[in-house]
Amino acid sequence: MAWYHTYFKGLPQRAWKLNQDEEYTDFEVDFLRDVLEITPESKVLDVLSGYGRHALPLAEQGTTLTCIDISQEYCEELQTISSKQQLPLEVxxxxxxxxxxxxxxxDAAYCLGNSFSFFPRAEMQQFIGQIASALKPGAHVAIHTENLAESIFPNFQTRNWMPVQEDIVYLAENEYRAEGGYIEAEQTFIAGSERVAHNVRQHIYTLGEITYMFELAGLVVVGTFSNLEADPFMLGDEQLYLVACKQ
Structure with missing residues (x-):
């Protein structure tokens, strides 16, 4: 069983949610509306949707959302909010x-939140293919990742730590396995006397690899950006927003 089947619950899940910036999320939602050409009539797929931080604002404006995620806790939270507000959102x-x-x-799809590194090569091609098949011709898809090779390797850190709200501390020990093209990491979350550790495997792709896999799935990359202002992605940039169009 892959690590992400059991990761998203309890303390790690709470830490991830607390670490999100609501204002930045609003900017991301505006970015999605723009690059994906989302209208209130659009049917949009949110892949690895989490607790719906992008889906909920879109649905509140009338856009029909289908959200898929593996975390039961996140899905239950999203379903509860959607039902209470009677939003056009399927979980x-x-x-x-x-x-x-x-x-x-x-009419559009997206995968945001740095989830675009969970899968090894064969499964990643399958994943991209599934998204492509679900899209109408001419529809757009956007992804976000901080685990691109061009972002990770210029300043690779074997150890890092980060304080999170509510006195949660996040620590990680990272080892790059070149033969498999992935980072093996031990991630630890500490909150008072509570301590949770997970072994995580993040697969690292070059931008060229991602572009090639998208093309194999019938998706043409139309933009690669380093931020929400749509500055072109360059070597060493910390994150990638990629937009593609289905042929």
Missing amino acids: ICADVLNYALPDQQF
């Missing part, structure tokens, strides 16, 4: 690799 709690998305049903 699917499943491993996206084992779930058959409907063909050519969506």
